[in-house]
Amino acid sequence: MDELKKTSGLPLAVDGEGKLIFGEGLTPVTAAVRFKQEMMAVLFAAEADSEDELYYMYRDVCRTEDRSVIAKHGLRYDVTVIRPGQVGSEYIKTAGHYHPLKQGTDSTYPEVYEVLSGRAHYLLQTKPDEDGVDAILVEALPGDKVLIPPGYGHITINPGATFLVMSNWVAAGFDSVYGVIKELGGGAYFELVSQGEDQQFVVNPRYLPAPRFSSRPVEDRPEFGLLRGHPMYQEFLKSPEKFDFLRSPEKYF
Numbered sequence: 001m002d003e004l005k006k007t008s009g010l011p012l013a014v015d016g017e018g019k020l021i022f023g024e025g026l027t028p029v030t031a032a033v034r035f036k037q038e039m040m041a042v043l044f045a046a047e048a049d050s051e052d053e054l055y056y057m058y059r060d061v062c063r064t065e066d067r068s069v070i071a072k073h074g075l076r077y078d079v080t081v082i083r084p085g086q087v088g089s090e091y092i093k094t095a096g097h098y099h100p101l102k103q104g105t106d107s108t109y110p111e112v113y114e115v116l117s118g119r120a121h122y123l124l125q126t127k128p129d130e131d132g133v134d135a136i137l138v139e140a141l142p143g144d145k146v147l148i149p150p151g152y153g154h155i156t157i158n159p160g161a162t163f164l165v166m167s168n169w170v171a172a173g174f175d176s177v178y179g180v181i182k183e184l185g186g187g188a189y190f191e192l193v194s195q196g197e198d199q200q201f202v203v204n205p206r207y208l209p210a211p212r213f214s215s216r217p218v219e220d221r222p223e224f225g226l227l228r229g230h231p232m233y234q235e236f237l238k239s240p241e242k243f244d245f246l247r248s249p250e251k252y253f
Contacts, residue, residue: 055083070236075171081163091121093156096187110148113148122137124137
């Protein structure tokens with residue numbers, strides 16, 4: 001429990017099967033499980049064999065005593081555990097989604113992730129249009145924060161040999177938009193295991209014109225309470241106003 005407690009600021013642990021263990025003071029949450037069968041439309045090789053369970057989503061995780069202040073600010077704190085391994089030659093990943101527009105604005109909701117354990121590749125991508133898609137890869141390690149700004153969809157990939165555990169803050173009460181990525185057969189790029197290399201990114205041929213690809217480092221955003229090594233659950237409790245950007249993106253982006 002020590003590693004996750006240090007990075008999350010909460011009494012959390014993961015058992016040998018990738019299931020979250022809730023310590024004292026936390027309200028236990030039942031995981032929503034993402035199965036391989038649900039992911040067939042977005043996989044590089046849909047016929048590939050793999051473990052049925054790919055990742056586990058624990059939504060609305062919090063200390064019982066913190067629930068009211070989180071609800072007051074209209075936010076939700078989630079924890080996701082992604083199994084290590086591959087589906088065929090592709091590293092296990094999330095299904096990927098975009099966020100809806102905030103009503104009355106031209107801005108989609110942002111989201112912020114924090115790696116608690118393991119190694120993450122976040123693939124951010126703009127929405128497809130006649131100019132194509134900009135895809136951005138961000139590699140993150142424990143303690144790192146990755147901001148998904150308005151206008152971007154995202155997929156999380158586990159290229160490591162251990163469970164990837166990550167948390168996120170997001171505005172409560174909206175539904176993610178899965179259809180765009182599903183209709184295009186996955187994200188703009190697939191991350192595959194390749195001989196003699198750590199990773200290989202292969203373009204999704206359904207994206208036309210060919211998507212542009214770049215990488216960028218993790219960046220602290222102190223104005224939003226996002227600092228490496230500072231658990232963002234605790235940063236919210238200290239300064240909840242800094243997380244207003246999640247509910248009111250039109251004021252900040």
